[in-house]
Amino acid sequence: MSGVGVRPRLLGRAARASESSGSSTRVSTRQRGPLARLVARWRRHFAADLDDLGAASEPDRPPEAATIRQWLWGPGFAIPGDAAHIEGLVRRCRFAPDAALLDVSAGLGGPARVLARGQQLRVAGLERDPDLARLGMAQSRAEGLAKRAPVRVYDPESFDLPPLQYEGVLCREATYAVRGKERFLRVLKQALTPHGMLVMTDFVLDRAAGDRRRLGDWAPLAAYPPYVWTLERYEDCFKSLGFELDYAADISADYRAMVVEGWTRLAQRAELHALPRHHFLPIIDEAERAMHTLRALDDGLLRVLRLDAVARRG
Secondary structure: OOOOOHHHHHHHHHHHHHHOHHHHHHHHHHHHHHHHHHHHHHHHHOOOOHHHHHHOOOOOOOOOHHHHHHHHHOOOOOOOOOHHHHHHHHHOOOOOOOOEEEEOOOOOOHHHHHHHHHOOOEEEEEEOOHHHHHHHHHHHHHOOOOOOOOEEEOOOOOOOOOOOOEEEEEEEOOOOOOOOHHHHHHHHHHHEEEEEEEEEEEEEEOHHHOOHHHHOOOOOOOOOOOOOOEHHHHHHHHHHHOEEEEEEEEOHHHHHHHHHHHHHHHHOOHHHHHOOHHHHHHHHHHHHHHHHHHHHHHOOOEEEEEEEEEEOOO
C-alpha cells in the first residue's frame, strides 16, 4: 500500500481545515450547544444540594462508567465511534479473512467483536482499565467470541508483545495518555508483520495553537493525565521506528459530531429521567469532561487525527 502522492494531499487538506478555523469554530460551538444546555439544566436542577448528592442514603449505586459509556456510544463501546466507524477505519487496509489484528484500545470489546463478526478477523483486545477489560471479556464470552475477540488488561507503559504476530493494529485514543509513547509504538512495530498496518486515531496538539497551558484541566480519562504530542513529533517517531506514514487526515469535525450525537442520544433515554438524583453525579462529570474536549477542539488547541502507518521490513 503506497503512500506516494496520497499523504501530502491529505496533510494539506488537514492543514487547510486548521487554517480555516474561524468558520469551523462557529459551527462546532453551535454543535456543542446541546451538551452545554444539558449540563446547565442538570446543574440548575440540583443547584441547592449538588455537593451533598454524593452522600445520598439510597441503597442503590449510581451507574458505573461502563454503563454511562454504553448509553453514550452503544452496547460494547467505551469511546466515540460506532460499528460503521470501526469498519470504515479498517476498510482501506483490506485485511484478508482470518487476519490477526490487535486492538490496544479495546474498551468493552465492541470494536473487536464487530470486526470478528463482520470481516471474519481475529482481533485480540488490550485495555488498560481493569473493569472495562473484565466486562469486555465477559461480553465476548456471552457472544461466543472468546477466542476470536478476547479482551485482557494491560499496562501500556510496560507491556510487551510477541514479534511478527499481527497484520494490523487498531489504536484509538490509546496514545495521548501514555507517557512513554516511543516505547509503546516500538512494541507495536515489533509485533507487526512486514507491511503490517497501524491504524491510529488520537488527540494531537496543534503546533501553531500557542500556549499549551490553555488546555487547563483537560483530561478525558480522570485516572490518566494526558501527554499530547504534535503531528511533527509523531512523524519523527514513526520514521525512527521504521514506520512509513501512509495516510493522514484531520477527523476533528467527525469526532465532534460523534460526541454531540452520543450526548443527544443519552438525553433522550427514557430511563435517564427515572434515575435518583445522586445518580446524575457521574453523568455530569462525564459530560463536563466531554465539554472540555469540545472546547479544546473549538479553540484550535487540539485536533483529532487519523494516522495510518505501514511497518517497513527490517
